[in-house]
Amino acid sequence: MRARNDNGDTVVGLEIGTTKVVFMVAEQRDDADITVRALATHPTTGLRKGQVVDYESARTCLRETLHELEQNYSIPIHRLFLSLSGPHIQTSRNRGHVAVLNDDHEITEEEVRHVKQVAAAITLPEDRVVLHTIFGRYRIDDEQSVLRPEGMEGARLSADMLAVHGSQTHLRNLAKLVRDLDLECRATVFSGYASAAAVVRPEQKRSGVVVIDLGGGTTDYIAYASETIAAVGVLGVGGEHVTNDIAQAFGLTTREAEHIKLDHGSAWPERTTKAIELPRQYNRKRTVPLASLRTVIHARMEETFGLIRERLESEGILAHVGAGILLTGGGALLRDADVLAEKIFGKPCTVASPWRLHGEGMADRPELATVAGLVRFGLRNESDAGRRSGLFDWLRVVWAGDDEGVEQDDIFG
Ligand SMILES: Nc1ncnc2c1ncn2[C@@H]1O[C@H](COP(=O)(O)OP(=O)(O)OP(=O)(O)O)[C@@H](O)[C@H]1O
Ligand SMILES: [Mg+2]
Structure with a gap:
């Protein structure tokens, strides 16, 4: 199914890297590969290690790159997927437990949903924003480690969770940069996560x-x-x-x-x-x-x-x-x-360079891994199936056989 949004059949990724800003516009092919329709890149100014240090300079840099993209390819840009990195990105782990109270002790979707909520309920300092809540393996009665516990029996179900979080101030200012360009940010993704989606x-x-x-x-x-x-x-x-x-x-x-x-x-x-x-x-x-x-x-x-x-x-x-x-x-x-x-x-x-990515000059470009992962993420998310099921199921498609989820605090309003 084709992805449809304000940008037509395409999605847009933006990496504001330490050395380069890069916009990529891409569309899904019928065979699940991706075709790059447009690419614009510029040396970054106004940011250090993923953090805005000179707002005006960063804004000018982004505006010029966007302008170049729109001029050269006649593609109007409205919405995008943004990557984030920097030493402010940190992780926290937690394990949640719930009792399986059904008469036959069979674990259902309800227990799985519940244990995920419990595992995800961590308290972070006020200035931290959770980017991704990733669920790993489950445990039944503290013994058996399983990927999908639904249908199995036990008295107690546990879930392991890895939260990826970043500084609210840094996120807020990146978000403001995007807003100042009159663009809507659909989601922010940790850049290492996006790169992995492109190359693995x-x-x-x-x-x-x-x-x-x-x-x-x-x-x-x-x-x-x-x-x-x-x-x-x-x-x-x-x-x-x-x-x-x-x-x-x-x-x-x-x-x-x-x-x-x-x-x-x-x-x-x-x-x-x-x-x-x-x-x-x-x-x-x-x-x-x-x-x-x-x-x-x-x-x-x-x-x-x-x-x-x-x-x-x-x-x-x-x-x-x-x-x-x-x-x-x-x-x-x-x-x-x-x-x-x-x-x-x-x-x-x-x-490793992005794979299943087509378009002129797209071969052997490891420096495009993050932005290529963003458009891959975006196309899955914006597809009809992705829209129905949300980000959680997007990941399930990419990482077949797993059970991990992504949730995101919407700081873009
Ligand atoms: N042929 C090469 N040999 C050695 N280093 C290279 C080569 N080509 C690029 N680099 C280095 O890669 C770095 C830039 O990589 P990349 O474009 O992935 O960074 P970025 O996305 O802007 O930064 P970040 O992800 O840290 O915010 C630069 O330090 C550059 O010197
Ligand atoms: Mg980078």
């Missing part, structure tokens, strides 16, 4: 997989293990930190350091006597030893992957990740990032 295959989710989105200012991760979402997190480091490290180490401007990173960077240290020549400054010849450059990059990348590994190991998740690691986001384009990740996690690692 269902069989990988079933086997267990970790998706790491290496952005400019943030690194998001999401781990699927034991047929559920086992962990979600954000590190406040990204490709810009690598660039800054290079600039600091060799006394370069950020622009020079970024060029060097893109042209000669690698996450894998190398023994070599080669040197890279830099553009002359005040007629002075300058070189950077290639081995030193790679050592600097390696140190930052090793630390980033190491932090994620530590978190996943401490929660006992890594042992349940059979399909390995998927690297996405622009930082995944760093040479040998996958080789280093494979060594650190001790798992197979692949650079």
Whole structure:
């Protein structure tokens, strides 16, 4: 069924990333693949690590990108799906319990609905907004761990819940940016979650997989293990930190350091006597030893992957990740990032771009994972079936065989 809304048959995703703002307009094909109709991207101004720091500058940046999109493609934009990231994103876990009071102790949809409500009822500080309420496995009588308890018998049903929440102030100001463009935000999605929706295959989710989105200012991760979402997190480091490290180490401007990173960077240290020549400054010849450059990059990348590994190991998740690691986001384009990740996690690692996404220039674009996930999310949500059942069932379609839900506080009014 085609998605119909104010934008015609299309939906719009917007990622306001640390380095780039990107709008993607896409439509569903009859075979469930997605065709990208329009794309506009601009270097971000006015935001740091997903947080607005200069409102006017951020607004101008968004307005210009939107204008370019509407001009170049003659597509009027009214509504969109927005991604969110930044170190303010955190998670909380809770386990809810209910007694099964039916005469025959059979668990029905009613008990499942009830236990979810109990598990989701957590108290957070006033300035936190819940983005996603994700339900994992259920337990019957504290023993058996099951995916779908309906129809089974027991005296007590428990549900595990993972809430992804963010700072209300940051959300409010992003929402205001969107409103100021006279656009309606249909939903906000944690960017790591959106990226996973774009790059992960269902069989990988079933086997267990970790998706790491290496952005400019943030690194998001999401781990699927034991047929559920086992962990979600954000590190406040990204490709810009690598660039800054290079600039600091060799006394370069950020622009020079970024060029060097893109042209000669690698996450894998190398023994070599080669040197890279830099553009002359005040007629002075300058070189950077290639081995030193790679050592600097390696140190930052090793630390980033190491932090994620530590978190996943401490929660006992890594042992349940059979399909390995998927690297996405622009930082995944760093040479040998996958080789280093494979060594650190001790798992197979692949650079992953959005799949089942068609359109000119859409192949091998890991930096578009988040926005591609947003349109995928949006198309499911806006389809006739999605509208009837809401966000909860959208996820059930994507993550076949699971039982997870997404609910969202509507701060967009
Ligand atoms: N070929 C490449 N080699 C190394 N790094 C690269 C390459 N291409 C892009 N990058 C890095 O990827 C980063 C940008 O990634 P991306 O576009 O995913 O970020 P973003 O979405 O704007 O940021 P965030 O998600 O953190 O808010 C930059 O730091 C850039 O230097
Ligand atoms: Mg990003």
